[in-house]
Amino acid sequence: MTGRPWDHARHCAALEAEAAAFAEVAAGAGLDEPVPSCPGWSVAELVRHLGAMHRWAGGTVRVGAPRRLSLRELGVSFPVVPGDHLPWYTEGAGRLLEILRAADPDAPVWAWGVDQHVRFWSRRMLFETAVHRADLEIACGRTPAVAPDAAADGTDELLENLERAAAFAPKVENLRGDGEVLAFDAADIGSRWLFRLLPDRFEWSRHDAPDGGPGGPGGADATVRGAASDVFLFLWGRRKLGDSALEFSGNDDLLVHWVENSAI
Numbered sequence: 001m002t003g004r005p006w007d008h009a010r011h012c013a014a015l016e017a018e019a020a021a022f023a024e025v026a027a028g029a030g031l032d033e034p035v036p037s038c039p040g041w042s043v044a045e046l047v048r049h050l051g052a053m054h055r056w057a058g059g060t061v062r063v064g065a066p067r068r069l070s071l072r073e074l075g076v077s078f079p080v081v082p083g084d085h086l087p088w089y090t091e092g093a094g095r096l097l098e099i100l101r102a103a104d105p106d107a108p109v110w111a112w113g114v115d116q117h118v119r120f121w122s123r124r125m126l127f128e129t130a131v132h133r134a135d136l137e138i139a140c141g142r143t144p145a146v147a148p149d150a151a152a153d154g155t156d157e158l159l160e161n162l163e164r165a166a167a168f169a170p171k172v173e174n175l176r177g178d179g180e181v182l183a184f185d186a187a188d189i190g191s192r193w194l195f196r197l198l199p200d201r202f203e204w205s206r207h208d209a210p211d212g213g214p215g216g217p218g219g220a221d222a223t224v225r226g227a228a229s230d231v232f233l234f235l236w237g238r239r240k241l242g243d244s245a246l247e248f249s250g251n252d253d254l255l256v257h258w259v260e261n262s263a264i
Helices: 008-027 043-062 082-102 118-139 148-161 170-174 228-235 252-261
Strands: 181-186 191-197 202-208 222-226 247-250
Touching (some): 008 043, 008 082, 008 118, 043 118, 082 118, 148 181, 148 191, 148 202, 148 228, 170 252, 181 252, 222 252, 247 252
Antiparallel strands (some): 181 191, 191 202, 222 247
């Protein structure tokens, strides 16, 4: 795997922009509108969820939690009056950014992913917010997009932490095989992620073409190809198999196996 070029400060800056973009879209959305990419949720429930995640992450960093703390343990409360949802969300996002920027990114803290440091949370909350901003835009009939460099870092982040996600998304354990390889190609930035299914685990690697052309070796059993933003959104389930924004080739069963078992 290649090292990630983003640091804590850059993740915080991008998180600030994503949080503001979410608030802007939410301000024009009806709280009762359904969110198709989060079945059963309304816009109000999406706002509550993301606001809660911001408070959970911020509280975890603020107290330097050595273990997973619940929302109740961290004293998180929710808005009661529907009109309070957006101010409540905005307050929580601002407080999260204050906490992250004041913290030492190398300080140890509990995290569900691989990196057990404060910097995990600035990165995780950036992409948590980006994905739910996409959900909100879908609910409003818009076509979401993520900046290519952010989408590439977000793809790294997802694949890096996917094995650990089995603790709360047990189907991840089904991502096993006999050496089959899935390729995720970001054609606009010349990056390719290879995901190999093995009998007892999976492996992944990223390959970047120095000239921006097609990246990485061939030989994949199935390939998803498109812009970095669309590949990222596909990996997060916000673009579906057959989506016209992407090209799908190779073993259809392998692609379905990915979709059915990779969701976190």
